[in-house]
Amino acid sequence: MYTITQYDAIVVGGGVIGCLCARELTRLGARVLVLEAKSDVAAGTTAANSGIVHAGFDAETGTNKAKLNVRGSAMMPGLTRDLSVRYRQIGALVAAKGDEGLAGLSILLERGRKNGVAGLSIVRGEALRALEPNLSPDLDCALYAETSGVVCPYGLAIAAMGNAMDNGATLLRNTPVTSIEKCGGGYLVNSIYYAPAVIDAAGLAAHKVAALAGIGGLKQHPRRGEYLLLDRTCGGVVSHTVFTLPTKAGKGILVSPTADGNLLLGPTAEDLPEGANCAVTAAGQDKIMATAKAMVPSVPLGGRITSFSGLRAVGESGDFEISYNDGFVVLTGIESPGLSAAPAIAELIGEKLGEAGLLPEKPTSGFDPIRTVVRPKEMTDVERDALIRRDPAYGRIVCRCEEVSEGEIRDALRQNPPALTLDGIKRRTRAMMGRCQGGFCTPSLLSLLSRERGIDETEVKKNEGESFVAHERTKGGNR
Amino acid sequence: MGSEIRTALPEVKVGLLVIGAGPAGLAAAVAAYDRGVRDILICERQDFAGGILPQCIHNGFGLKRFGEELTGPEYAGRYEKMAEERGIRIEYGATVTKLSNDRRVTVLSESGMKVYAADAVILAMGCRERPRGALPVVGTRPAGIYTAGCAQKMVNRMGLLPGREIVILGSGDIGLIMARRMTLEGAHVKAVCEVMDHPGGLRRNIVQCLDDFGIPLYLSTTVVEVEGEDRVTAVTVAEVDERRRPIPGTERRIECDTLLLSVGLIPENELTRQAGIEIDPVTNGAAVRENRETSIPGVFACGNVLHVHDLVDFVSEEGEIAGNAAADYLAKQEKIETAPVARVTAKNGVRYTVPELIGEGETKNVTVFFRVSDSFRDATLVAENENGVILSKKVRRMVPGEMQRVDLPREKLVGEVTLSVAPQGNS
Numbered sequence: 001m002y003t004i005t006q007y008d009a010i011v012v013g014g015g016v017i018g019c020l021c022a023r024e025l026t027r028l029g030a031r032v033l034v035l036e037a038k039s040d041v042a043a044g045t046t047a048a049n050s051g052i053v054h055a056g057f058d059a060e061t062g063t064n065k066a067k068l069n070v071r072g073s074a075m076m077p078g079l080t081r082d083l084s085v086r087y088r089q090i091g092a093l094v095a096a097k098g099d100e101g102l103a104g105l106s107i108l109l110e111r112g113r114k115n116g117v118a119g120l121s122i123v124r125g126e127a128l129r130a131l132e133p134n135l136s137p138d139l140d141c142a143l144y145a146e147t148s149g150v151v152c153p154y155g156l157a158i159a160a161m162g163n164a165m166d167n168g169a170t171l172l173r174n175t176p177v178t179s180i181e182k183c184g185g186g187y188l189v190n191s192i193y194y195a196p197a198v199i200d201a202a203g204l205a206a207h208k209v210a211a212l213a214g215i216g217g218l219k220q221h222p223r224r225g226e227y228l229l230l231d232r233t234c235g236g237v238v239s240h241t242v243f244t245l246p247t248k249a250g251k252g253i254l255v256s257p258t259a260d261g262n263l264l265l266g267p268t269a270e271d272l273p274e275g276a277n278c279a280v281t282a283a284g285q286d287k288i289m290a291t292a293k294a295m296v297p298s299v300p301l302g303g304r305i306t307s308f309s310g311l312r313a314v315g316e317s318g319d320f321e322i323s324y325n326d327g328f329v330v331l332t333g334i335e336s337p338g339l340s341a342a343p344a345i346a347e348l349i350g351e352k353l354g355e356a357g358l359l360p361e362k363p364t365s366g367f368d369p370i371r372t373v374v375r376p377k378e379m380t381d382v383e384r385d386a387l388i389r390r391d392p393a394y395g396r397i398v399c400r401c402e403e404v405s406e407g408e409i410r411d412a413l414r415q416n417p418p419a420l421t422l423d424g425i426k427r428r429t430r431a432m433m434g435r436c437q438g439g440f441c442t443p444s445l446l447s448l449l450s451r452e453r454g455i456d457e458t459e460v461k462k463n464e465g466e467s468f469v470a471h472e473r474t475k476g477g478n479r
Numbered sequence: 480m481g482s483e484i485r486t487a488l489p490e491v492k493v494g495l496l497v498i499g500a501g502p503a504g505l506a507a508a509v510a511a512y513d514r515g516v517r518d519i520l521i522c523e524r525q526d527f528a529g530g531i532l533p534q535c536i537h538n539g540f541g542l543k544r545f546g547e548e549l550t551g552p553e554y555a556g557r558y559e560k561m562a563e564e565r566g567i568r569i570e571y572g573a574t575v576t577k578l579s580n581d582r583r584v585t586v587l588s589e590s591g592m593k594v595y596a597a598d599a600v601i602l603a604m605g606c607r608e609r610p611r612g613a614l615p616v617v618g619t620r621p622a623g624i625y626t627a628g629c630a631q632k633m634v635n636r637m638g639l640l641p642g643r644e645i646v647i648l649g650s651g652d653i654g655l656i657m658a659r660r661m662t663l664e665g666a667h668v669k670a671v672c673e674v675m676d677h678p679g680g681l682r683r684n685i686v687q688c689l690d691d692f693g694i695p696l697y698l699s700t701t702v703v704e705v706e707g708e709d710r711v712t713a714v715t716v717a718e719v720d721e722r723r724r725p726i727p728g729t730e731r732r733i734e735c736d737t738l739l740l741s742v743g744l745i746p747e748n749e750l751t752r753q754a755g756i757e758i759d760p761v762t763n764g765a766a767v768r769e770n771r772e773t774s775i776p777g778v779f780a781c782g783n784v785l786h787v788h789d790l791v792d793f794v795s796e797e798g799e800i801a802g803n804a805a806a807d808y809l810a811k812q813e814k815i816e817t818a819p820v821a822r823v824t825a826k827n828g829v830r831y832t833v834p835e836l837i838g839e840g841e842t843k844n845v846t847v848f849f850r851v852s853d854s855f856r857d858a859t860l861v862a863e864n865e866n867g868v869i870l871s872k873k874v875r876r877m878v879p880g881e882m883q884r885v886d887l888p889r890e891k892l893v894g895e896v897t898l899s900v901a902p903q904g905n906s
Binding site: 380393400447469 | 587588589591594608611612619621622625629633639642710752
C-alpha cells in the first residue's frame with residue numbers, strides 16, 4: 001500500500017526554470033515538490049550554456065522569447081542580489097563590418113527598441129576601439145547593449161532551489177518521473193505524489209513527460225553547443241560579451257568573460273537526434289577557435305583549461321512554447337534566451353496558476369527571499385580574517401586554484417540543496433574548476449564528501465549512475 | 480584604545496620568507512640558515528613538508544645528493560630533519576594568497592590572515608600537472624580521467640585504486656612510475672601513449688617501469704577521443720604526423736575504465752605574475768640570474784616553480800643556490816641594484832636555459848642548466864657572443880627528457896650569449 005503525499009504543485013525538472021518556478025510558487029504560499037531525474041539540480045541544460053543574460057533585442061517583437069527575456073533580464077539584478085548569485089552587468093557588443101553589417105545592426109537596434117530594451121546604441125570607430133581594444137580591426141561597428149550581463153547559470157538554479165527549500169519546498173533527486181495519472185481534479189505522479197498543478201520543466205525531456213500525462217504532439221530535439229573555457233588570467237582580453245551578427249542557427253559564437261572571471265568561447269550549434277550526448281568534437285573545437293580568433297585575434301588559446309558541451313531543447317515553433325492544460329503546464333522549446341527569461345517564466349506561471357485558482361490563498365509574509373552563501377574570497381582581508389577567527393575551517397584551503405576553503409566545501413555539503421557528488425561540490429563552490437581541474441584537490445574532496453555523508457570513499461560519485469571516482473581499495477588500503 | 484575600524488591587516492616583519500616546504504624550499508631555508516640567516520619562516524599550504532615527495536613511495540631519489548637510493552618520503556624526511564635541527568619555523572596549512580612587488584606576503588591559514596613584510600622572499604611553490612582540458616582530446620567527460628599525480632595520491636596516500644583497465648597518455652616520469660604502481664596493485668595497464676617520437680621521462684624509468692612489466696609504449700601516438708557516460712568505457716588512440724596531428728585511418732579503440740594523464744608539468748607562477756616578476760615564456764618560470772634572483776631584487780626562485788626538473792637532487796641543489804643568495808642579499812648593508820652583465824638565449828636545439836641572466840659574481844664558472852628540443856648523439860654544444868665562441872664542447876648524448884648542464888667561464892660572459900647545438904650528429 002502506498003502513502004500518497006499531497007502538494008499544491010509538483011515541478012518536474014530541477015533546471016534553472018524548474019528551480020525558479022519552485023521558488024516563485026513557494027513565495028506564493030504553495031507547498032511545492034520538485035522531482036529531478038539526475039543526481040543534482042542544474043545538471044542538464046543549465047549546467048552547460050553561455051551564462052549570458054541577454055538584453056532582449058534578438059527575438060522577434062511580440063514573441064514569448066522577446067517579452068520574457070526583457071522582463072527576466074530586468075529582474076536579474078535584484079534576484080541575484082537576494083540569492084547571492086554571481087552576476088555582472090558587463091554589457092554586450094554585436095560586432096559587424098561595413099555597410100551591410102551596419103544595416104544588420106540597425107535592424108537589431110530597431111527591434112530591441114520595439115521590445116522595450118533600454119541602453120542600446122550603435123558604436124563605431126574610436127568609440128568601439130575604446131570599449132573593446134582587442135576586437136579585430138576588421139569589425140568596424142557594433143550594437144552596444146548596456147543591460148546585457150553574465151550570470152552563473154547553475155549557481156542561480158542551485159540558489160533558487162535552496163531558497164525554496166529553506167522556505168519549505170521539497171526536492172527529490174535521482175527521481176525520474178515514470179507515470180502521471182489525472183485523477184480527482186489533479187495529477188498523481190509516480191503513483192505517490194499528488195498535486196492539482198504540475199509544471200513540466202523537464203527541458204529536453206519535457207515532451208516525454210507531457211506524453212505521460214496524455215499531452216501528445218509536442219516535438220523537441222537537442223541542439224548541441226560546444227564551448228572552450230580559458231583560465232581566469234585570460235578573462236580580461238575582452239570586457240564585454242562579444243557576438244557577431246546572428247544567423248538562423250542562433251546568436252553564433254561569442255567571446256565573453258564569465259560571471260566568475262574566466263573567458264568563455266562558444267557555442268557551436270549542431271542539431272542532433274534525440275538521445276545525443278554532451279561530447280565535444282574536433283570539428284566543433286576547431287570552429288570555435290577559428291571564429292574566436294577572427295573576432296578577437298589576441299585571444300590566448302594557450303590558456304584553455306577545459307572544453308565542454310551542452311544540449312538545449314529546440315521546439316517546432318522557434319519560440320518558447322508554454323501550454324496550460326487543466327493545471328498541467330508544459331514548457332517546451334526553452335532554448336536561448338531561456339536563462340535570461342527564467343525568472344519571468346517563473347513569474348508568469350505563478351500568475352497563471354493563481355488566476356486558475358490553483359494556488360492556496362494564504363498570506364505570503366512568511367517567505368524569506370534571501371539566501372546567503374559565505375564567500376571568503378569576496379571579502380576584504382580584514383573581514384576574512386575575522387571570519388576565520390570565528391570559524392577556522394574557512395582558513396583551510398582545499399582547492400588552491402580557486403582558493404576554496406574546507407568551510408565552503410562543508411557549507412556546500414550541508415546547505416540546501418546539499419551536494420551529493422563531486423560535480424555537486426564543484427558547481428556550488430568552484431573547487432576543481434580552476435586551472436589544475438581538480439588534479440590536486442579531488443582526493444581531498446573525495447575524503448570530505450565521504451566523511452560528511454557517512455559513505456565509503458569508494459562509493460563517492462562524480463555525478464550519475466556508475467560514475468564512481470575510486471574503483472576499490474588497494475591491497476593494503478583496507479582501513 | 481577603542482573602537483577604531485581596522486581597514487588593513489597589521490604587518491609582521493620577517494627576514495626571509497620561503498613559500499613552500501617542498502624539496503626546493505627546505506633546501507633553500509637550510510642553506511640560508513647555514514649562511515647566518517636566523518629569522519626564517521617557511522609557509523607551506525599542505526599539512527606536511529616535502530611537497531609531492533611523500534606520495535612518491537618508489538625509490539631512486541638522492542643518488543647525487545646523498546650517494547644512496549632513497550624513497551620520496553625518506554628524501555623529504557632528511558631535509559625536514561635538517562630544518563628541524565636548525566629550528567627553522569614552518570607554518571603548515573598556510574596558503575600564500577598575495578605577493579606584492581615590495582615583498583609583502585599575505586598568508587591565509589586557520590589562525591586567520593597575516594601580512595608579512597619580508598626582507599627577502601624565496602619562491603618555491605613547485606608545479607602542477609597539465610589537465611585534460613589543455614589537450615585536444617574530444618568526446619565525453621566521464622569519471623575515470625585523472626592526472627598521474629592525482630592517481631598516485633589516491634593509491635599511495637589514500638589506499639584507493641582509481642580503476643582496473645588503464646590507458647596512460649604521456650610518458651612523463653610520473654606516468655611511467657604510475658604504470659608500474661598500478662600494475663603492482665593488480666590493474667592492467669594496456670598502453671602508454673606518447674605524442675612525441677621519444678619518451679618524455681627518464682630512460683631508467685622506461686626500462687624499470689614499462690619494459691620490466693611488459694607494458695607497451697606507443698610513440699608518436701596520442702589519445703584522440705574518450706568514450707563513456709558515467710565512467711570511461713574506452714579511448715581511441717591514433718598515430719600522429721611530425722606536426723603531432725592525428726593521421727586519419729590509424730585510429731584504434733582500446734576498452735578501459737581509466738585514463739591517466741602525464742602530459743607535462745606547469746610551474747605554479749600565479750604569485751610570481753601577480754608581483755609583476757618577469758617570466759621566461761619557455762620555462763613559464765621567473766627569468767633569473769645565476770644566483771636565482773628574479774627581476775625584483777630580494778626575491779629568488781628555485782625548484783620546479785622556476786623550471787621543471789627531472790631529479791629532486793637538482794631541485795635541492797638549486798634551492799641551496801637561492802638560499803645562499805638570499806643570505807648574501809640580507810647580509811649586504813647597501814642594497815644596490817646592478818644591471819645584468821649578460822643575457823643567455825637558447826638557440827638551435829636548445830629549448831631554454833636557467834639562468835637567463837648573468838649578474839656580477841665571484842665564482843670562476845657559471846653553471847647553466849638547459850634542456851634540448853631534440854635527441855642528439857655526438858653533437859657539439861656551442862656558447863658564443865659577439866666576441867666569438869665562449870665554449871665549444873662535444874656531447875655524447877642529449878635527450879629532451881633529461882636536464883643538461885654546462886659550466887661557462889664567467890669572465891667571458893658579457894652581452895648577448897647564445898647557447899646552441901651544432902647540427903651535425905642529430906640522430
